[in-house]
Amino acid sequence: MKFLHANSDRLIAILCILPSLIAVGIFVYAFIGWTIWSSLLKWNDMMPLRSIWPFPDNITLFPPNAPFAGLDNYYRLIFTDARFQQDIQNTILFTVLFIASSLFLGMFLAVLLDQRIRGEALFRAIYIFPMSVSFIVTGVMWRWILNPGTAQTGAIGVNQILEIIGLGFLKNGWYTDPAIGIKAVVIAATWQMAGYTMAMYLAALRAIPDELREAARVDGATEWQVFRYIILPLLNPVTLSAVIVLGHISLKIFDLISAMTGPGAGFSTDVPAYYMFDTVFRGNHFARGASIATLLLLMVSVLVVPYLIYNARTEVQR
Amino acid sequence: MSQSRRRMIVVLGVMTVFMLVLSACGTATAAPKTQVEVFSWWTTGGEAAGLQKLMDQFNAENPKYEVINAAVAGGAGSNAKAVLKTRMLGGDPPDSFQVHMGHELIDTWVTTDYMEPLDDVYSKYGLNDVFPQGVLDIVSYNGHPWSVPVNIHRANVLWFNKSVMEANGIDTATLSTFDGWQAAAEKLKAAGIAPLALGDNGPWAAVHLFEVVAAGTLGADKYKGLWDGTTDWAGADVTAALENFTMMLGYVNSDHAALSWDQANQLVIDGKAAMTIMGDWVDGDYVAKKFTGFGWASPPGTKGIYDALSDTFGLPKKAKQAEATKMFLGVLGSKQGQEAFNILKGSICARKDCDYSKFDAYLQSSAADWSKDAIVPSLAHGAAASEGWTTSITDVIAAFVTSQDVAAAQAGLVQACKDAGICK
Numbered sequence: 001m002k003f004l005h006a007n008s009d010r011l012i013a014i015l016c017i018l019p020s021l022i023a024v025g026i027f028v029y030a031f032i033g034w035t036i037w038s039s040l041l042k043w044n045d046m047m048p049l050r051s052i053w054p055f056p057d058n059i060t061l062f063p064p065n066a067p068f069a070g071l072d073n074y075y076r077l078i079f080t081d082a083r084f085q086q087d088i089q090n091t092i093l094f095t096v097l098f099i100a101s102s103l104f105l106g107m108f109l110a111v112l113l114d115q116r117i118r119g120e121a122l123f124r125a126i127y128i129f130p131m132s133v134s135f136i137v138t139g140v141m142w143r144w145i146l147n148p149g150t151a152q153t154g155a156i157g158v159n160q161i162l163e164i165i166g167l168g169f170l171k172n173g174w175y176t177d178p179a180i181g182i183k184a185v186v187i188a189a190t191w192q193m194a195g196y197t198m199a200m201y202l203a204a205l206r207a208i209p210d211e212l213r214e215a216a217r218v219d220g221a222t223e224w225q226v227f228r229y230i231i232l233p234l235l236n237p238v239t240l241s242a243v244i245v246l247g248h249i250s251l252k253i254f255d256l257i258s259a260m261t262g263p264g265a266g267f268s269t270d271v272p273a274y275y276m277f278d279t280v281f282r283g284n285h286f287a288r289g290a291s292i293a294t295l296l297l298l299m300v301s302v303l304v305v306p307y308l309i310y311n312a313r314t315e316v317q318r
Numbered sequence: 319m320s321q322s323r324r325r326m327i328v329v330l331g332v333m334t335v336f337m338l339v340l341s342a343c344g345t346a347t348a349a350p351k352t353q354v355e356v357f358s359w360w361t362t363g364g365e366a367a368g369l370q371k372l373m374d375q376f377n378a379e380n381p382k383y384e385v386i387n388a389a390v391a392g393g394a395g396s397n398a399k400a401v402l403k404t405r406m407l408g409g410d411p412p413d414s415f416q417v418h419m420g421h422e423l424i425d426t427w428v429t430t431d432y433m434e435p436l437d438d439v440y441s442k443y444g445l446n447d448v449f450p451q452g453v454l455d456i457v458s459y460n461g462h463p464w465s466v467p468v469n470i471h472r473a474n475v476l477w478f479n480k481s482v483m484e485a486n487g488i489d490t491a492t493l494s495t496f497d498g499w500q501a502a503a504e505k506l507k508a509a510g511i512a513p514l515a516l517g518d519n520g521p522w523a524a525v526h527l528f529e530v531v532a533a534g535t536l537g538a539d540k541y542k543g544l545w546d547g548t549t550d551w552a553g554a555d556v557t558a559a560l561e562n563f564t565m566m567l568g569y570v571n572s573d574h575a576a577l578s579w580d581q582a583n584q585l586v587i588d589g590k591a592a593m594t595i596m597g598d599w600v601d602g603d604y605v606a607k608k609f610t611g612f613g614w615a616s617p618p619g620t621k622g623i624y625d626a627l628s629d630t631f632g633l634p635k636k637a638k639q640a641e642a643t644k645m646f647l648g649v650l651g652s653k654q655g656q657e658a659f660n661i662l663k664g665s666i667c668a669r670k671d672c673d674y675s676k677f678d679a680y681l682q683s684s685a686a687d688w689s690k691d692a693i694v695p696s697l698a699h700g701a702a703a704s705e706g707w708t709t710s711i712t713d714v715i716a717a718f719v720t721s722q723d724v725a726a727a728q729a730g731l732v733q734a735c736k737d738a739g740i741c742k
Contacts, residue, residue, distance in 0.1 A: 044737065045706050046426045049407065082730070083713050148576055176576035178720050263521070265575035266720025281400035283709030284426060 032297065034063065039073055039290035041066040046284045066287075073291040084292070086267045087275050090182045094271070095250040097183065101190045102246055103239060106197025111227075113198070114205045124202070128195040135192065139259025142188035146174040175261045181268025189256060193249070197242045204238040205231070244307045248300050272296055351384040354642045356631070357405075357412035359398035361389045364602050368662035372468075375658070376649045383642045388412055399705075406432055411634035413643040418700025419467050419628035421545075424459045425704035427632070434633040434640070435462035436647065443648040448669045452693045456701065457630060465632035466647045468656060469665035472684055473696045474530045474625040476617040477600050478593040479586050482511060483613070486592075493593075496534070496562050496618045503569040506592045513569040515591035517582030521716040523596070525708075526698040528563050528715050530595050534619025535559035538692035541623075545695065545702045547740045551732045560724045562618075567719060586612070597627070597699070601680045602664030614680060624691035627699035628668060707738035 047064035051057050077084045109127055113120055130138070148171070149156040155163050159171040175184035208231060216226045254273035257263075263270035263278070272292050280289035356373070360366045366389070373385040390398035402415055406427070417423045427433050440446050440463050446454065449467070457463050476493060483490055486509050492498035503513035518524040533541040536555050543549030550556070571591055574582065580603055585591035587609045594600065595617050604612050616623075631650055633643050649655045656667040661677060666685045674682050695701035697708060714730035721727075735741035 045704065045739075046430045048430050048432075080733075082717055082726070086717075148573065173573070173576065176573065178575070262519070263716065265518075266717055268720075277400070279709065281403055282705065284704075284706045285709070 035290045035293050038063045039287055039294050040069060040071070041287050042069040042072075043287040043290075044073075044285040047286075063286075069287065073287045074295070077288065077291055077295070083267050083270065083275060084272070087270050087272045090267075090269065091251060091271055094182045094186060094189075094253070095247060097186045098189050098193075098250045099243055099246045101186060102193045102197050103242060105190060105194040106242070107201050107235070109194065109198040110201035110205055113202055124199075127198050130192045130194075131196045133192065135253075135255040136259045138188055138192045139256045139261075142184075142191070143175075143260045146184050146187070148173045148176055175269055176265060178264070178266045178268040181264055182271075185256060185260060185269055188260060189250070189253070192256075193246060197246070200238050200242055201235060204235050208234050240307070244304060247303045251300050251303065252296065352382060352639060352642065354383050354385045354414075354639045354646060355388050355412040356385055356646070357388045357390075357398070357402060357415035359390055359416060360387070363606065364662040364664055368659040371658045371662060372646075372649055372655050375655060376646050379649070380642065380645060383639070383645075385642075385646055406634065409636060411636050413637040413639045414631045414633055414646065416629055416631060417465060419453070419465065419630045420456050420695050420701030421704045422700030422708075423457070423465055423630065423632060425706075427634075428459050428464050432635055433464050434635055434637075436464060436466065436633060436644075437462055439463075439466065439633075439644050439647050439651075442644075443651050445651045448651075448653075448671055450668075450670055450689075453628070453668055456628075456695065465630035466651045467628040467630040467668035468650050469629055469660050469663055470668050470688060471597050471599060471627050471629075471665045471699070472624055472687075473526060473597045473627060473699065474533060474595075474617050474620045474623060475598050475600065476593055476595050476615045477583070477586060478613050478615065479589055479591075480611045480613045482506075482589050482592045486511070488592075490613065490615050493615050494618060494621055496565070499618045500565060500569075503566075507569060511589075512571040512585065512591040513593060514566060514571075515582040515585040515594040516567075516570040516574040517577030517579045518574055518716075518719060519576060519578045519581075521712050522698045523579050523582075524719050525712050525715050526597065526696075527566065527595055528559075529697040529702075530617050530620060530625060531563045531566060532556070532559040533623055533625055533694060534617055535562050537619070538623045538694050542694050544735075545697075545740070547735070547742075551735050551741060552728065556731065557724060557728060560718070560727055563718075564722050564724065567722065598680065598684060599664060601678070605664065605678070614683075622691050624687055624693045625696050626688075626693050627696040627701050704738060707734060707740070710734035710737060 041063055043064055043066040047066060049060040050062050050065050051060045052062045055061065113123060113127075117123075145157045147157050148159055154160070155168075155171060158174070162168060162170045172180065174180055212230055212234075213226055216230050221229070252273055253271055254277065257269060257271055257274050258277075261269040263274060273296065276289045276292040276296075279285040279292070356369075358369060360369050366387070369387055373387060376385050377383070390401050398416075402412075405411055411432070417427070423433075445463075445466065449457075453467055453470075454463065457465050457467060478490065478493075486505055488502045488505060492502060506513040516523065516527060518527075532544070535558050536544070536549065540549045540555060544551065544556075571577070571582065571585060577585075579594075579596055579600075582591070583594055583596065583600055583603055584607075586594050587604070587607060601614075604610070631647060633640060633647065637643055650659075651669070653667075653669060653671060656669050657672050657676075660667050660672070660681075664681070666672070666674075666677075666681055666688060670689075672685075674685050677685070697703055697711065700708065702708075703711070711731060711734050714727055714734060717730075718727040732741070
């Protein structure tokens with residue numbers, strides 16, 4: 001009797017997760033499969049989708065009847081496509097700078113707020129507010145703030161401020177200058193996400209028991225030593241989580257680029273996701289776009305999978 | 319679960335269904351007219367006003383229907399095209415949509431069997447007799463016409479600020495060769511004026527300049543040969559075209575990457591730049607900004623060449639209101655419709671029999687050239703090459719504007735032609 005009971009429990013459990021299993025199976029894994037399949041075809045022009053048995057002929061859900069291309073689309077992207085190579089460089093530069101600046105600024109703000117100053121709630125809200133804005137809004141805003149202005153308008157935005165405070169020699173073309181390019185976008189992205197890392201760090205700082213600091217101080221440690229040898233090591237898990245979250249945002253970034261700069265002069269602000277959009281919807285290069293999507297998935301996996309494994313292990317240990 | 323709670327859920331469910339039914343009734347009674355959805359990227363200025371004129375004309379003649387403009391903003395239609403593609407592939411096409419005449423229509427939608435042929439529209443409204451043969455050739459594929467062109471634009475026009483040219487003693491007749499152009503540009507540069515205004519914030523503007531330089535360097539026949547594979551992309555004259563392009567890029571305004579074409583044109587209006595090479599929608603921009611001190615000439619080497627593009631409208635296979643759409647296409651092709659539209663849009667009629675007496679001086683001269691020049695298709699505006707090929711060339715040119723590496727760009731152009739399946 002007990003055995004039967006356990007079995008029906010399990011049945012109900014399976015029934016309960018079945019809908020989401022099916023939905024995830026179709027809308028995540030089947031679509032990934034569809035994309036990889038497309039990326040292996042010679043499908044770089046408009047072609048009608050096709051039907052596959054057992055679906056009726058008018059249900060055309062599958063990639064077209066294009067010749068098999070093997071890994072040619074990938075090979076061409078990685079080894080001969082100057083735009084894609086530039087995109088990868090941009091992505092690496094963007095990811096490194098964006099993560100570094102968000103972590104640094106976030107930690108700095110969190111440490112300041114942790115001093116239990118007056119009006120802390122207000123400052124916390126101000127710093128975290130940008131995160132509630134969408135990347136499109138951020139992009140449009142910073143497009144204007146960092147707009148170098150033209151011959152008719154004179155200097156506007158940041159350039160105008162620099163001019164007014166007598167630092168006119170710092171004026172430059174920002175995102176329109178190929179030498180700066182993606183670094184200007186880092187400023188906007190950091191503005192948006194630094195508050196988020198601040199919140200994570202602040203929570204972690206508050207979780208550190210005061211006894212630890214007190215003990216260190218009793219042992220004669222300076223405030224800097226307390227921070228360096230007590231606080232910082234205890235923040236490591238948060239840093240790791242923040243790197244994962246920021247990292248996968250920066251690898252997939254599209255909306256901010258699209259609203260703020262587009263591909264930029266000489267593709268200086270182009271990223272793989274933008275190239276994917278451009279090449280599929282403007283150029284009808286569906287297979288090339290699918291290959292870029294697959295490469296992006298691989299890049300994000302390299303970042304996220306070790307983290308998931310690490311997390312799973314520590315959960316088990318607990 | 320208690321009885322009352324269960325009852326509550328049933329009541330809520332019934333109410334939800336009831337509300338859905340109600341809201342459905344609401345929309346049905348609010349719109350007694352059958353809507354015909356026309357999809358375009360014309361949202362502002364003369365072009366939107368012109369389209370509105372055509373829609374008003376149709377709506378007045380056909381009280382049963384109401385044509386609506388489902389527009390998605392964005393230069394040269396880049397955003398609209400993405401929306402259109404997802405709708406077409408998803409089996410939910412608009413009743414008609416704006417598409418550039420030529421390969422953009424044929425290669426993307428006709429060869430893939432997404433369009434209805436328009437033979438009956440052409441015969442019913444007598445369009446076969448009123449469009450020039452050159453236009454009929456470009457809108458046809460396999461012997462059927464596939465879209466109705468409403469206008470013709472010219473891509474190869476060099477616009478200049480008259481007073482700047484006079485003040486620097488430049489005879490604009492010398493601009494017709496690359497050497498003469500360069501000599502004039504040197505003079506202007508020495509006077510502290512940007513010789514050529516370019517706004518390639520949207521990379522198509524750089525492609526536009528490149529195609530005009532290519533047509534000027536290669537001449538009409540060899541330029542046309544680029545698009546069917548008879549002119550060798552690896553050849554010396556393409557190298558020469560890229561070198562001329564490099565020469566011209568040496569004289570552009572330094573902030574070109576930050577500007578759009580109309581902001582670049584503003585430099586010419588303000589006298590900060592002397593010239594710009596852009597399509598004849600610049601004329602409409604001058605009219606809108608009430609600037610009269612401009613003149614126009616053929617860009618170097620393109621005298622006698624008419625680099626043409628056209629906006630056309632077609633009928634997708636799964637359109638819901640096919641009959642009404644055909645009537646609307648008839649209005650688009652009519653003399654009255656084309657005259658009303660093109661005066662506002664600032665382009666010439668695709669028809670041969672328009673009355674140009676009410677058009678401005680530039681459009682009259684353009685209409686005169688249209689009837690005698692060699693017509694070549696525009697690359698940046700969809701007439702010359704498939705969208706895939708055009709996008710590949712755009713990538714090469716956008717990189718070239720920064721790097722100015724002629725050999726790499728030419729290799730990229732050769733590869734793009736191979737990828738398009740035109741070159742071996």
